[in-house]
Structure formats: C-alpha cells, structure tokens
Amino acid sequence: MLRSSTDPRWLPQALASFDRVLVDHAHCEKKAASSAISLLAAFPGHSLLVQRMARLAQEEIGHFRQVYDRLLARGGCLGRDPGDPYARGLRALVRHSQEETRLTDLLLVSALIEARSHERLDLLARGLADRELADFYAGLARAESGHARLFVDLAKEYADPAAVDARLAELAAAEADLLARLPIAPRIH
Ligand SMILES: [Fe+2]
Numbered sequence: 001m002l003r004s005s006t007d008p009r010w011l012p013q014a015l016a017s018f019d020r021v022l023v024d025h026a027h028c029e030k031k032a033a034s035s036a037i038s039l040l041a042a043f044p045g046h047s048l049l050v051q052r053m054a055r056l057a058q059e060e061i062g063h064f065r066q067v068y069d070r071l072l073a074r075g076g077c078l079g080r081d082p083g084d085p086y087a088r089g090l091r092a093l094v095r096h097s098q099e100e101t102r103l104t105d106l107l108l109v110s111a112l113i114e115a116r117s118h119e120r121l122d123l124l125a126r127g128l129a130d131r132e133l134a135d136f137y138a139g140l141a142r143a144e145s146g147h148a149r150l151f152v153d154l155a156k157e158y159a160d161p162a163a164v165d166a167r168l169a170e171l172a173a174a175e176a177d178l179l180a181r182l183p184i185a186p187r188i189h
C-alpha cells in the first residue's frame with residue numbers, strides 16, 4: 001500500500017531519542033482512538049462502519065494505555081499534543097464536495113496513516129536493543145498490521161471498489177511525497 005520506505009536515517013534518530021518517540025507514539029494511539037470515534041459519529045447510518053470503528057477505538061485506546069504506562073514508568077509525561085504536520089497534510093487531501101467521496105478519502109487517509117505507523121513500529125521492534133521493549137513494539141506492530149486493510153475494505157463497502165483502488169493509488173503517492181518533504185524527526189511520523 002505504501003509507495004515509499006522510511007528513510008534509513010529515521011531509525012537511528014528515533015532510537016537515539018526514544019523517549020520523544022514514546023510521547024509522540026502515545027499521542028498517535030490516542031488520535032487513532034479519537035478518529036475512529038469521530039468517524040462513527042459522522043456516519044451513524046453506516047452500521048458496518050459504526051461496528052468496526054467502535055471495536056477499533058477500543059483497541060487503540062488500549063494501545064494508548066499500554067504506551068502511556070511505559071511513558072510514566074520511564075519518568076516521562078504526555079504533555080500537550082504539539083500537532084502532527086503529517087496527518088494534517090494528509091487530511092488536507094480529503095475531498096469534501098460529496099458525502100461518498102469524503103467517506104472514501106477519510107477511510108483511505110486513515111489506511112495510509114495505519115500503514116505508515118505499522119512500518120515504523122516494525123522498524124522500532126527490529127532496532128531496539130532492549131529485548132523487552134523490542135518485544136513490546138513487535139506486539140504492537142502485529143496488532144496494527146490489519147488496520148490499514150480494515151480501512152480499505154470499509155471504503156470498498158461504501159464505494160465502487162475500482163474507484164477506491166484508483167483513489168488509494170493517488171493518495172499513496174501523495175503520502176510518499178508529503179513524507180519526503182517533512183523533516184526526519186524522532187516521531188512516529
Ligand atoms: Fe494502535
């Protein structure tokens with residue numbers, strides 16, 4: 001689904017400032033939960049979407065709790081969310097003219113964010129020297145692995161599958177472009 005691989009300079013930076021990554025990661029899990037709730041609130045008549053998003057919100061807030069507990073155990077604190085230029089850049093691509101295309105885009109943007117998060121959690125799992133922490137990240141990466149597909153499948157429930165694939169190709173190219181323009185930083189994205 002992704003059109004690019006993470007720059008090899010990212011992992012050493014992330015490992016060197018791992019506590020900053022952990023804070024950003026906690027914010028990401030919190031936002032994954034809250035965006036699932038926003039989606040079910042925005043499309044209350046779409047029963048399958050409501051069911052899937054309710055389950056996802058619960059799973060993501062569970063991830064938040066796990067990451068947050070780690071953060072506290074390491075003496076960190078969450079702090080205010082500084083915002084996420086990556087997610088903001090992707091959301092700016094959502095078409096708002098019609099409900100159907102808006103839903104397609106919202107779901108596909110979420111799919112791409114999930115795919116990128118999964119890629120990076122997996123890189124952390126492989127790169128962390130602390131065995132226990134590496135296992136923790138491997139578990140989270142596994143948990144995230146189906147989420148990108150979940151969003152694409154949902155998009156295809158509510159729109160023509162061929163149109164969804166075509167739009168996904170456009171948005172995936174835009175995602176790769178956006179990531180290449182953003183500075184490499186110790187964050188999930
Ligand atoms: Fe998650």
Ligand SMILES: [Fe+2]
Pocket residue numbers: 032060114144147
């Ligand atoms: Fe996820």
